[in-house]
Amino acid sequence: MEMNSSNRNIDIEKLEQIERGKRIKFIREEELNMNKTQLSKEIGVSGQFLGLVEEGKGNLVYKSIKRLKDLSGHSADYILYGLDDAVIEKTKKCLEKYSETQIMNAIDMIKEITLFLKDI
Numbered sequence: 001m002e003m004n005s006s007n008r009n010i011d012i013e014k015l016e017q018i019e020r021g022k023r024i025k026f027i028r029e030e031e032l033n034m035n036k037t038q039l040s041k042e043i044g045v046s047g048q049f050l051g052l053v054e055e056g057k058g059n060l061v062y063k064s065i066k067r068l069k070d071l072s073g074h075s076a077d078y079i080l081y082g083l084d085d086a087v088i089e090k091t092k093k094c095l096e097k098y099s100e101t102q103i104m105n106a107i108d109m110i111k112e113i114t115l116f117l118k119d120i
Helices: 005-031 036-043 047-054 062-072 076-081 085-095 100-119
Strands: none
Touching (some): 036 047, 036 062, 076 085
């Protein structure tokens, strides 16, 4: 039986939710050295709900993500999507010697190159 795009999207979202839960659990246990009760109190949810989030069966709301971000020092992009925090900082460091105009021109050139390569 063929899976339609709607079912694929649900499966992808579920996998993302599970991975997000694993990241949150890792942050809590390995970086913050907190138990569920401690972290849940800090981010404004119940310990039971935090357990569901860590199991990939729930999602934190904006306010709780912001509190976790502030508490852990991780970006929301890392917490939500697993994007490496260091990439953002490294990119900022590399680009700080260039003007905004120079950066925008380089982005435009990259767009042109990708369009050119797409047609090959």
